[in-house]
Amino acid sequence: MLNLNNAFDTVEVRESLKVAALDIGSNSFHLVVARIVAGSVQILHRVKQKVRLADGLGLDGSLSQEAQQRGLDTLATIAESLQDFAPESVRVVATHTLRKASNAKDFLQAAKKVFPFPIEVISGAEEARLIYQGVAHTNHQTGQRLVVDIGGGSTEFIIGDGFETKVLRSLQMGCVSYTNKFFKQGEIKAKYFSKAITSAQQELEMIDKKFNQLGWKACIGTSGTIKSIIELASQLDSTNRENCVSLTDLKILMDLCCAAGNSNDLKLEGLSDDRRPVFAAGLSILIAVFKSLNITEMEFSSAALREGVLYEMGDQLAQKDIRQRSAESLATRYDVDIEQAKRVLNTTMVLFHQVRKAWDISYPELKSLLGWSALLHEVGLHINTRGIQRHSSYILQNIDLPGFGQEQQNVLATLVRFHRKKIRSTEIAEFTLLQQSQVFKLIALLRLGVLLNIKRQDDILPDIKIAVEDKKIILTFPEDWLSQKPVFSADLEREVDYLKDIDIKLQY
Missing domain, CATH: 3.30.420.40 (ATPase, nucleotide binding domain)
Known part of the structure; x- marks a missing residue:
C-alpha cells in the first residue's frame, strides 16, 4: 500500500x-x-x-x-x-x-x-552579448551563426560560434520607435512600409558589409516581434521548415497589413492585442534585415536577454568569468604591470575584509568592483605617466568591456579616477547601483591599497590592521615601523588632507 x-x-x-x-x-x-x-x-x-x-x-x-x-x-x-x-x-x-x-x-x-x-x-553591446549567451546555451547548432533580436527601441545583431561572440552591434531601430515614426495612429500603407524599410536599411549600412563578409551557417531570431512574425508565417502556404520564416513570407504578411489599412483592423489569427499596434513596424525592420544581410531563412529561439543573464548568474555554468576575460584582454592591450596590479589588489582586499561589516559594504558586487579597479587602475600608464588617473578613468569609461554594465563601468572609472592625488567630490556622480557613501569608502580603500604599494616591491609591508568608526579610518602598524619609513609617513600625512574632501578622517 x-x-x-x-x-x-x-x-x-x-x-x-x-x-x-x-x-x-x-x-x-x-x-x-x-x-x-x-x-x-x-x-x-x-x-x-x-x-x-x-x-x-x-x-x-x-x-x-x-x-x-x-x-x-x-x-x-x-x-x-x-x-x-x-x-x-x-x-x-x-x-x-x-x-x-x-x-x-x-x-x-x-x-x-x-x-x-x-x-x-x-550598453547595446552588452545587451547583444547577453542575448547571444541566452541563444548559445539553448541552441546547439555547430558552426557560425547570426542572431537578431528586434526590441522596442533597438535591434541587436551578433555573429558567434559556440559560446564565443565574434561581432556585436546594436542599431537604433525598434518596433515601438518605428511605430511612432512611420505608423502613427495605427495607419498602415505601402508607402509607410517603404519609408520604414528604407530607414532600417540606412541603419544597416553601418554593419551589412562586415556581417556579410563574416557569414554564418544558421540565422536565429529572438524576441516577441520575431516570434509573432514566425507564428503567423507558419499559417501561410509556405515550404519553409517548421519554426522558420522567409522573405517571401514577410512580403505576404506586409500585403495583409496594407490590406487591413489600420492596426486596429489587423485581424490575423494568433496576433495578440498587445502585439497588434507594433506589428507592422517590427515587420518592416525584419524585411530590411533580410534584404541588407541577404538572409534566406530565419528560425526562432525563445531564449534571449533574460536567459543570457540567468546563465551568467550560475557559477556552475561559467567556464570562465566574462569579466575576467575582459579585464585580462584590457591588461594585455595596455601593457599593465601585472605584478604591481596584484600587489595593489592583495593589499586592498586585506583592508576590505577587515572593514566590510563595520562599513556595511559586504555586498559581493562592491568587492568585485573594488577588486577590478585595483587590477586596472594603471591602464592609463600606456598613454602617459602624468595624469595616469585621468587616462585610466577615460579608458575604463569608454572602452567596450563585455560583462560590465554601463553603470558598473562608470563606477570603475570613478574609483580609478581618484586613486591618487586630489579628490574632487563634486566630480563624483550619483549612481543607482551604489550609495555615494559606499563609493567614497571604496575610493578610500583603493587609495590606501595604491599608497601602501608605492614602492612597487614585494614583502616590504608588515601586517597592517585597519578599523573604522563611521567616517573614520584607523590604521595600525607594528611599533616603530613608520618611524623607520619617513616617506610612507609623509604620504600618509598628505592622504589625511586628501580624504577630507570625501568626509573621511584618516588616523594612523
Whole structure:
C-alpha cells in the first residue's frame, strides 16, 4: 500500500540555486525565475508585462511622467513576487529607453522606493552579448551563426560560434520607435512600409558589409516581434521548415497589413492585442534585415536577454568569468604591470575584509568592483605617466568591456579616477547601483591599497590592521615601523588632507 507520508524520503536532494532575471525593455518588462541544479537552468516562472516605456521617449530625449509611472507600477508589482530573494540572486538590466532617456536617473531614483534591487543600464553591446549567451546555451547548432533580436527601441545583431561572440552591434531601430515614426495612429500603407524599410536599411549600412563578409551557417531570431512574425508565417502556404520564416513570407504578411489599412483592423489569427499596434513596424525592420544581410531563412529561439543573464548568474555554468576575460584582454592591450596590479589588489582586499561589516559594504558586487579597479587602475600608464588617473578613468569609461554594465563601468572609472592625488567630490556622480557613501569608502580603500604599494616591491609591508568608526579610518602598524619609513609617513600625512574632501578622517 502506498504511504504518501514517506514519499520521496530516500530521494537525494541536490543543492540548487534560485535566481531571477528582469529585463526592463523598451516594449515589455520580462521576469524569469529559475533554479540552477547541477549546471543546468530550470525555468520555474515567467512574467511578461507590456509597459511600452519607449512610447514616452520624447523628441527632447526625456521620458514622460506617464511612461515613468507605468514602469514604476510594474516594478512594484514584480517586487512582490521577489520578496524572498537575496540581492545577489537577482539581476535587473535595462536597455535602450533608459540608455537614451535624458532623465533616466530620475526614474532610477524613483524606482528605489518601490523596487529593492539595483537596476543596471547596460550598453547595446552588452545587451547583444547577453542575448547571444541566452541563444548559445539553448541552441546547439555547430558552426557560425547570426542572431537578431528586434526590441522596442533597438535591434541587436551578433555573429558567434559556440559560446564565443565574434561581432556585436546594436542599431537604433525598434518596433515601438518605428511605430511612432512611420505608423502613427495605427495607419498602415505601402508607402509607410517603404519609408520604414528604407530607414532600417540606412541603419544597416553601418554593419551589412562586415556581417556579410563574416557569414554564418544558421540565422536565429529572438524576441516577441520575431516570434509573432514566425507564428503567423507558419499559417501561410509556405515550404519553409517548421519554426522558420522567409522573405517571401514577410512580403505576404506586409500585403495583409496594407490590406487591413489600420492596426486596429489587423485581424490575423494568433496576433495578440498587445502585439497588434507594433506589428507592422517590427515587420518592416525584419524585411530590411533580410534584404541588407541577404538572409534566406530565419528560425526562432525563445531564449534571449533574460536567459543570457540567468546563465551568467550560475557559477556552475561559467567556464570562465566574462569579466575576467575582459579585464585580462584590457591588461594585455595596455601593457599593465601585472605584478604591481596584484600587489595593489592583495593589499586592498586585506583592508576590505577587515572593514566590510563595520562599513556595511559586504555586498559581493562592491568587492568585485573594488577588486577590478585595483587590477586596472594603471591602464592609463600606456598613454602617459602624468595624469595616469585621468587616462585610466577615460579608458575604463569608454572602452567596450563585455560583462560590465554601463553603470558598473562608470563606477570603475570613478574609483580609478581618484586613486591618487586630489579628490574632487563634486566630480563624483550619483549612481543607482551604489550609495555615494559606499563609493567614497571604496575610493578610500583603493587609495590606501595604491599608497601602501608605492614602492612597487614585494614583502616590504608588515601586517597592517585597519578599523573604522563611521567616517573614520584607523590604521595600525607594528611599533616603530613608520618611524623607520619617513616617506610612507609623509604620504600618509598628505592622504589625511586628501580624504577630507570625501568626509573621511584618516588616523594612523
